[in-house]
Amino acid sequence: MNSKDAASIEERATRILAGDRAALARAITLVESTRDDHRRDAEKLVERVLPESGKSIRLGISGSPGVGKSTFIEAFGQKIIADGHRVAVLAVDPSSRRTGGSILGDKTRMEELSRAPEAFIRPSPTGGTLGGVARRTREAIVLCEAAGFDVVIVETVGVGQSETTVADMVDLFCLLLSPASGDELQGIKKGIVELAELIVVNKSDGELLAIAQRTVADYRAALRLIRPLSPSWTPEVLAASARTGDGLDQVWDTVKRHQAGLTASGEKAARRGEQAQEALWADLGDRLLQALKRRPEISRKIPQIEADVRSGLLMPMTGARHLLELFVSSPES
Numbered sequence: 531m532n533s534k535d536a537a538s539i540e541e542r543a544t545r546i547l548a549g550d551r552a553a554l555a556r557a558i559t560l561v562e563s564t565r566d567d568h569r570r571d572a573e574k575l576v577e578r579v580l581p582e583s584g585k586s587i588r589l590g591i592s593g594s595p596g597v598g599k600s601t602f603i604e605a606f607g608q609k610i611i612a613d614g615h616r617v618a619v620l621a622v623d624p625s626s627r628r629t630g631g632s633i634l635g636d637k638t639r640m641e642e643l644s645r646a647p648e649a650f651i652r653p654s655p656t657g658g659t660l661g662g663v664a665r666r667t668r669e670a671i672v673l674c675e676a677a678g679f680d681v682v683i684v685e686t687v688g689v690g691q692s693e694t695t696v697a698d699m700v701d702l703f704c705l706l707l708s709p710a711s712g713d714e715l716q717g718i719k720k721g722i723v724e725l726a727e728l729i730v731v732n733k734s735d736g737e738l739l740a741i742a743q744r745t746v747a748d749y750r751a752a753l754r755l756i757r758p759l760s761p762s763w764t765p766e767v768l769a770a771s772a773r774t775g776d777g778l779d780q781v782w783d784t785v786k787r788h789q790a791g792l793t794a795s796g797e798k799a800a801r802r803g804e805q806a807q808e809a810l811w812a813d814l815g816d817r818l819l820q821a822l823k824r825r826p827e828i829s830r831k832i833p834q835i836e837a838d839v840r841s842g843l844l845m846p847m848t849g850a851r852h853l854l855e856l857f858v859s860s861p862e863s
Contacts, residue, residue, distance in 0.1 A: 542556075546575075546579055546673060547582055560575065561575075561673070586671075587702070589701065589702050591685050592703070593706030597733075598733055601773065602732050604640040605772040606782070607640070608642065618652070619683045620670050620671065620683070621652070622667055622696060703728075704730060706730050708733055709734065709738045730767075730770050730781055731770070733772075734746075762795040762797050822853060822854075831852075
């Protein structure tokens with residue numbers, strides 16, 4: 531890296547550490563880029579600010595479309611700011627494989643929160659994959675922490691594997707639900723419930739209040755049958771209303787109790803260490819796959835192997851072995 535590039539990285543880092551939201555937004559754009567030169571610059575920038583990161587509460591929030599995530603996060607974010615904190619919201623937004631359009635949509639729905647100087651909101655479309663941008667969310671978290679945001683909320687749409695990905699990069703995974711009863715409860719995926727250490731029944735107001743209270747009771751009973759993820763924490767179920775603000779204080783107090791308990795036991799640091807180790811191997815897998823596809827002698831054979839797999843002439847595991855053997859035996863050009 532020449533002196534000009536080094537100065538540019540240092541200038542970017544200085545502005546991020548000073549809490550410059552525009553510089554933070556540009557830095558996240560840089561880490562999301564797939565260009566090799568951008569990736570190298572992004573790595574140097576993240577390494578430069580890394581010592582100033584790690585001091586936040588990392589909170590994952592998920593819920594099916596229509597549960598009111600944006601309204602909840604906006605109201606909850608304002609509550610966190612009123613408590614003297616700075617909050618960043620990173621939305622892992624799975625794009626349509628057909629159109630490239632995002633599912634979560636325009637994040638300007640959080641208009642009031644986005645105008646607060648103590649808040650930063652950033653949607654990150656995944657382009658149809660949970661590798662790329664979703665894994666870059668880990669780096670975005672570090673950048674937000676370095677910029678002084680001490681609560682980082684990672685939002686996901688709640689319709690697939692992205693929940694597991696997000697749960698593996700946060701301290702506490704919160705599942706947001708709508709009031710439901712009877713058969714509707716059966717439609718909630720057990721897997722995502724098992725990931726949650728806090729369940730919040732939103733829209734607990736007005737005519738839905740009684741249904742919401744029954745939903746809370748049902749989930750409290752159901753959670754007794756699920757083994758907790760942490761020996762230091764038993765998952766809790768709360769009722770809240772983003773519209774009226776009822777219950778938001780209790781949700782925030784619960785998040786703080788969770789963090790205090792896991793910090794005191796040493797589990798928070800251990801969990802983050804395990805997450806970082808898993809990210810190492812996930813990123814290595816991505817890079818190896820990219821390197822494999824760049825080899826001309828391999829890229830020429832990929833279409834035929836894919837065609838043979840699609841037609842049933844070749845098992846996927848056999849095709850994968852052939853490609854790996856070519857990668858190991860062929861010299862890098």
